[in-house]
Amino acid sequence: MGYTAGITAQQSISETEKLASLGKIYGFLKYYHPEVAKGEFDWDQQCIAQLPKVLKATDKNALSKVYSDWIQSLGKIKKCRKCDTQEDYFDKNFDLSWTQDPRLFTTELSETLTYIENNRNQKKSFYAAKERVGKIKITNEPNYKNFEYPEEAYRLLGLFKYWNIIEYFYPYKYLTDQNWDAVLIEMIPKIKEAANKEAYQLAIKELIAKLDDAHAWVNFSNQSQKYLPLQLSHLENKAVVSGFYNDSLAKLNKLKLGDVILKVNGKDFAKEAEKNLKYVSGSNTNNKIKRAYIYTLNGSEDQVVLTIEREGKRQQLPVNRYDFRDFEYWNTPQVKSKSFDENVGYINMARLKGEDVEAVFESFENKKAIIIDLRNYPAFIYKRCTRYLNSEKRDFTKIYTPSLGYPSRFQFKKPLQTNSSNKAFKGKIIVLVNESTMSRAEFTAMAFQTADNVVTVGNQTAGADGDVVRFEYLGGFQTAMSGNGVVYPDGTESQRNGVKIDIEVKPTIDGLRAGRDEVLEKALEIAKQ
Incomplete structure (x- = not known):
């Protein structure tokens, strides 16, 4: 029985x-x-x-x-x-x-x-x-x-x-x-x-x-949340103010780089963020923690009270939330390119446009090194740029796309290649990446990493590549995911891992407080070797 x-x-x-x-x-x-x-x-x-x-x-x-x-x-x-x-x-x-x-x-x-x-x-x-x-x-x-x-x-x-x-x-x-x-x-x-x-x-x-997947999100209504004017990073296992969406509003709210957030409205910030981790999309642990921090700070109320640690002392700061448009973040003046000295040039890919490429690279042709900053979201101009970086065409990525004739199976497309020129830059190329390097920026970094004499400096990128597919969750809720698979030519996955990095440099709290850009400092050191 x-x-x-x-x-x-x-x-x-x-x-x-x-x-x-x-x-x-x-x-x-x-x-x-x-x-x-x-x-x-x-x-x-x-x-x-x-x-x-x-x-x-x-x-x-x-x-x-x-x-x-x-x-x-x-x-x-x-x-x-x-x-x-x-x-x-x-x-x-x-x-x-x-x-x-x-x-x-x-x-x-x-x-x-x-x-x-x-x-x-x-x-x-x-x-x-x-x-x-x-x-x-x-x-x-x-x-x-x-x-x-x-x-x-x-x-x-x-x-x-x-x-x-x-x-x-x-x-x-x-x-x-x-x-x-x-x-x-x-x-x-x-x-x-x-x-x-x-x-x-x-x-x-x-x-x-x-x-x-850092490309994945869902939007339940048109009511937009309000944001604090700060950017956060997960550094030394702490939530650290690492940048600002608007310098004037950050100053108005008495925020400083390197501030460590301990509490929000009297609640332990790390514990609140940990509770929210399961609700945030992200491709890797660092990416998820950073997004959980943002999720925990955003909201509909006009103000929050932060308890921060600054230079060994705790203090409370009432900080206003804003509509993101109030920051005018994309209109912030930024340098497009510059020379650090007669030997080292710098390009900020956030501001470089297609029509700028030729003039900028030609102005640097006698430099010994060019630092290309991809800690941002660039225009889709990687191919124009690689004409000045590669002496021959090189595969930089393989892409696989979904099969409609056999759903859940995928097919590889022909590998994508860079451009090339016999006038390609002869000196060092130093590519800067960090947690803000995501999607098109990672794709661009993979292309630049095929340059003749290149080194990639920085820390783990977002790990989300391959276009974005937007569709609706039942009820009219907008949602999204990565749409194509992207790998290096040797099969190495950039999704979740981020792009390959030659020299890892993580910012420090002390460095932020001192106003230093430690990733850029390392790049300049390499450029001058």
Whole structure:
């Protein structure tokens, strides 16, 4: 009797497992089944209709019958002549082994799912298209209005829709800390049991943070938060003021570089930030901690009281919050290029425009070294610049893009190359990077790292590259993720890791307080060697 009870226990399927199986079947059929991919079914309503049947199923036979009947109702699938492909795929994200799970599905259903995979949709998909650069575009999703806190069935549907977009089209799914299948199992109860709008939206933030992607975010309303005029870094295991969005407003609020934040409105700042870590997206630990700091300081109220440590003493500072536009941050005057002396030139990529490139590089042609500052967000002019850095064309990155003909598999494009010239700069090139080097800046750094005589100085970059895909989470919430996979030509991943660094230099609290730029100081030292 004990043996029989054990077998029965093994075969029982939890409610969460049943819901997870529905989410996976819903997405698989949406992107694989030729009839569903035409868009002729109201696919969301079909999923909602299956929900009570799935929950009512008591074992795998009953559950498999629900799915078999559903698939049967969708029409016959013709044999696919194009599907027996021998293409070379990037397959680190690909895993349909769940379709063969003997605990959840009968052999007959698993064979049906395999047949659909082998005879999958090869025509235009109603639900997904590709942009010119290869990244995915989510198309023709129903418009759900007034769904800030929908009923349970639609909360689950929103989770299923999002989970499957990531499952089939997110290039870095294999790099996430948590297995994506496990994310679905974990988030179903959290989404299902969210008792109000606030709990529901926090659950969505937690879900999106699990992409471990600095490009990922979600916006629940047009009401913008207010910001303090300071920039924070995680230095020496502390939250340190490392810059300002507006010098005048920072001075007005009596803030100084190197201030260490200890409390916010009387609460321990480090503990509050740690609580918020699971709600912020970031590609690496440093990136996440920094974003958790910002998340903890932002808000709708006009003022916060900070307890800071400055030069060994504690003090309280009431600090005003502002609309980010008040900072006029992008209009702040900054140098485009300059000479430190007759031997060393400097280029600030934040301010360099395409029309400036030729004149700036030609003005430096007799220098012994050029320092190129990428601790910012540059214009898309890497190729123009590499004409003055490379004596021959060189591969600097490989890009893989999602396959619509075989979702969750990706295909490499031809490696991207730099420009070149026989007039390329003969001296040292020193590239500066740090935590603010993200996305296009990292892509540009990878190109510059192929220069004839180059060294990269600084600290870990944001680790998010490959364009951005914007789409909607059910309810009209805007969200995003990285859209293409980007690796070095040798296969080294820049996602999460950041770009390669030759000489690591981390700013110090003492250095900030003294007004020093320690990364730039190191670059100047190298330039003069």
